[in-house]
Amino acid sequence: QLQLQQSGPGLVKPSETLSLICTVSAASISSGSYYWGWIRQPPGKGLEWIGSIYFSGSTYYNPSLKSRVTISVDTSKNQFSLKLSSVTAADTAVYYCARGMPLSMFPMDVWGKGTTVTVSS
Amino acid sequence: QSVLTQPPSASGTPGQRVTISCSGSSSNIGFNTVNWYQQLPRTAPKLLIYSDNQRPSGVPDRFSGSKSGTSASLAISGLQSEDEADYYCAAWDDSLNDYVFGTGTKVTVL
Numbered sequence: 001q002l003q004l005q006q007s008g009p010g011l012v013k014p015s016e017t018l019s020l021i022c023t024v025s026a027a028s029i030s031s032g033s034y035y036w037g038w039i040r041q042p043p044g045k046g047l048e049w050i051g052s053i054y055f056s057g058s059t060y061y062n063p064s065l066k067s068r069v070t071i072s073v074d075t076s077k078n079q080f081s082l083k084l085s086s087v088t089a090a091d092t093a094v095y096y097c098a099r100g101m102p103l104s105m106f107p108m109d110v111w112g113k114g115t116t117v118t119v120s121s
Numbered sequence: 122q123s124v125l126t127q128p129p130s131a132s133g134t135p136g137q138r139v140t141i142s143c144s145g146s147s148s149n150i151g152f153n154t155v156n157w158y159q160q161l162p163r164t165a166p167k168l169l170i171y172s173d174n175q176r177p178s179g180v181p182d183r184f185s186g187s188k189s190g191t192s193a194s195l196a197i198s199g200l201q202s203e204d205e206a207d208y209y210c211a212a213w214d215d216s217l218n219d220y221v222f223g224t225g226t227k228v229t230v231l
Contacts, residue, residue, distance in 0.1 A: 049221075
């Protein structure tokens with residue numbers, strides 16, 4: 001059964017870069033047909049799509065975050081990652097990785113458990 | 122401020138039918154399909170409905186989705202205690218080039 005395992009620091013200092021990794025198990029990213037994405041949820045608030053990537057490396061970003069976001073894929077490790085630069089307290093959130101349905105970025109039908117990231121000095 | 126508006130809360134007693142609305146515009150719901158997610162307390166969201174009214178495998182048929190014009194609805198029939206959760210609608214917005222989520226509705230089983 002497909003699982004997404006998230007890893008990365010839970011505390012990031014202001015102005016630094018947030019980095020998270022999502023490792024895919026029981027399926028190969030390079031097999032194609034799927035998009036892989038990141039979504040976040042600030043404390044007590046709703047969901048926000050950050051961006052998505054296809055196994056080939058094609059990326060799609062939320063315009064409001066585009067200047068600070070990089071999503072990449074490492075097929076050799078069966079992982080995809082998120083980097084968010086110049087973070088502020090407003091970037092404090094639970095970050096989720098997820099898989100899009102076949103041949104479509106949306107909706108996301110398999111989710112990781114989430115990583116709580118706090119931006120604080 | 123989300124472009125998809127939902128009521129902040131909804132409630133019902135066990136066995137009742139609850140409906141949640143999601144109001145958008147021609148650039149999102151009016152032109153693209155709607156998805157619904159369920160988020161149980163302290164857990165990741167779960168896909169409940171896709172393509173307006175399709176249920177993924179394993180989702181009970183108590184959950185149903187519909188769409189008309191620039192609005193969509195999620196109905197929960199035969200409400201159960203385990204349905205207490207936050208529910209979010211979502212759709213692609215062609216004007217924003219963004220996948221937008223609704224404001225979320227908290228469902229309480231009385």
